[in-house]
Amino acid sequence: MTELCDLTGAELSAKLASGAVSAVEVLESSLGRADAIDDRVGAFLTRTPELALERAEELDVYRATGAPLSPVAGIPTALKDVFTTNGVRTTCASLILENYVPPYDSTAWARLSGDGAVLVGKTNCDEFAMGSSNENSAFGPVHNPWDPTRVPGGSSGGSAAAVTAGEAVWALGTDTGGSVRQPASLCGVVGLKPTYGLISRYGLIAFASSLDTVGTLTRSVRDAATLLSTLGGKDPRDATSLDGDRLDYTAGLDDGVSGLRIGVVAEASGEGVEPGVRAAVGAAVDRLAALGADIAEAHLPHAEYALSAYYLIAPSECSSNLARYDGVRYGFRAGGAHADSIAMMSETRGQGFGAEVKRRVMLGTYALSAGYYEAYYGQAQKVRTLIIRDYETAFEGFDMLVSPTSPTTAFPIGAKVDDPMAMYLNDIFTIPANLSGMPAISVPCGTDAQGLPVGLQLTAPVLGERTLLRAASALEADLGLDLRPPVLA
Numbered sequence: 001m002t003e004l005c006d007l008t009g010a011e012l013s014a015k016l017a018s019g020a021v022s023a024v025e026v027l028e029s030s031l032g033r034a035d036a037i038d039d040r041v042g043a044f045l046t047r048t049p050e051l052a053l054e055r056a057e058e059l060d061v062y063r064a065t066g067a068p069l070s071p072v073a074g075i076p077t078a079l080k081d082v083f084t085t086n087g088v089r090t091t092c093a094s095l096i097l098e099n100y101v102p103p104y105d106s107t108a109w110a111r112l113s114g115d116g117a118v119l120v121g122k123t124n125c126d127e128f129a130m131g132s133s134n135e136n137s138a139f140g141p142v143h144n145p146w147d148p149t150r151v152p153g154g155s156s157g158g159s160a161a162a163v164t165a166g167e168a169v170w171a172l173g174t175d176t177g178g179s180v181r182q183p184a185s186l187c188g189v190v191g192l193k194p195t196y197g198l199i200s201r202y203g204l205i206a207f208a209s210s211l212d213t214v215g216t217l218t219r220s221v222r223d224a225a226t227l228l229s230t231l232g233g234k235d236p237r238d239a240t241s242l243d244g245d246r247l248d249y250t251a252g253l254d255d256g257v258s259g260l261r262i263g264v265v266a267e268a269s270g271e272g273v274e275p276g277v278r279a280a281v282g283a284a285v286d287r288l289a290a291l292g293a294d295i296a297e298a299h300l301p302h303a304e305y306a307l308s309a310y311y312l313i314a315p316s317e318c319s320s321n322l323a324r325y326d327g328v329r330y331g332f333r334a335g336g337a338h339a340d341s342i343a344m345m346s347e348t349r350g351q352g353f354g355a356e357v358k359r360r361v362m363l364g365t366y367a368l369s370a371g372y373y374e375a376y377y378g379q380a381q382k383v384r385t386l387i388i389r390d391y392e393t394a395f396e397g398f399d400m401l402v403s404p405t406s407p408t409t410a411f412p413i414g415a416k417v418d419d420p421m422a423m424y425l426n427d428i429f430t431i432p433a434n435l436s437g438m439p440a441i442s443v444p445c446g447t448d449a450q451g452l453p454v455g456l457q458l459t460a461p462v463l464g465e466r467t468l469l470r471a472a473s474a475l476e477a478d479l480g481l482d483l484r485p486p487v488l489a
């Protein structure tokens with residue numbers, strides 16, 4: 001049976017506006033779902049039911065005055081645990097921040113909360129957002145609601161799982177190399193990574209600053225557009241935030257794909273793509289053609305170097321960003337007597353960080369060190385420029401590009417933990433949009449032979465969100481998938 005917590009944000013917002021339901025009823029439905037299933041899913045690191053109830057009650061009082069409501073008002077919302085939330089613990093799924101309670105809100109959360117969204121909790125993720133399976137969390141894995149023996153994807157795995165299972169109506173994640181789109185794909189929800197700089201990173205705990213992007217996990221494309229409309233727009237607190245006011249991204253959402261030129265990325269259809277993924281994406285591309293899009297083959301000749309460039313740039317930036325966790329200023333400090341401050345810092349970092357974070361800090365420190373900088377970091381930046389040029393050339397002939405989001409569907413927990421290279425390959429199709437800053441979206445497009453969801457990725461030129469959302473919405477409407485995971489049965 002469909003409950004309130006299974007509806008989309010747009011459906012709930014209409015019910016709240018008409019008075020058919022109260023914000024407290026909507027909230028209780030989401031809280032009840034999380035009470036019933038989160039021990040099997042493990043989406044949350046911190047739940048905030050009391051705070052949420054206070055907010056929902058306030059909102060119902062406000063609603064009773066008949067004042068106009070924002071479309072995010074009263075919607076149960078989850079945040080990946082890398083967004084600072086004033087007074088609510090924010091861990092980055094790391095022991096080093098296990099007890100960190102920020103004294104301020106991230107801009108992304110401040111904007112949603114200012115418009116009346118209701119925080120139901122902070123979601124599990126890979127430690128400092130480094131990973132593709134959520135298995136790098138210091139607090140244990142998240143289980144995919146489609147099959148609890150499988151990963152939900154990562155690093156925003158808890159956010160994707162919470163939305164899939166009805167524990168939150170929507171959630172924020174972050175996407176540095178695919179961490180919103182890949183879990184969205186593996187869980188059967190919509191994942192939007194907007195243009196770099198469109199959503200402020202203020203209060204987003206940094207991983208790789210030139211790649212980090214706030215993104216959304218939702219049950220519909222319309223909800224992604226609604227959230228972006230609230231989250232976008234200049235923020236003076238983030239120097240990389242783009243100029244411009246908040247825009248309404250729901251405008252033109254139903255305009256269809258007729259006449260849009262869509263390029264199928266040839267480099268993303270070859271080996272390594274599971275047959276079930278290839279079949280579902282191929283069938284969806286046929287539907288786009290049937291809806292009137294012009295489909296042809298496109299090329300990103302340097303895409304094959306994207307993964308290598310990413311795994312130099314991201315660890316380099318990570319090694320510099322994570323230098324601040326030294327036991328002096330924030331979070332955990334190793335106990336016992338220390339010979340000197342260097343010993344204190346190295347014991348703190350040795351005990352506080354997990355294996356993947358240490359691997360990246362070491363790789364990044366090495367790549368940035370004198371004598372190697374040009375050979376590694378410098379070369380990777382040149383590859384990044386070539387990839388940007390690939391996109392610019394492709395977008396001379398196409399309005400957007402299409403590919404699978406991920407080469408595979410959800411894989412078993414434990415299957416890739418001992419093989420970093422196999423894990424890194426999950427993001428082979430998502431990383432190019434981070435290196436180039438282009439907006440991209442993952443939309444569910446079907447299931448494989450095992451009944452696991454498959455995601456299709458659309459990528460548009462910088463600030464092409466409107467076209468991107470319009471095409472995604474047309475595909476979603478045409479496919480009419482009803483993706484309800486078995487955990488809800």
Ligand code: GLN
Binds near residue numbers: 155176314
């Ligand atoms: N899986 C990629 C990584 O491990 C991407 C992570 C992300 O987007 N935060 O770095």
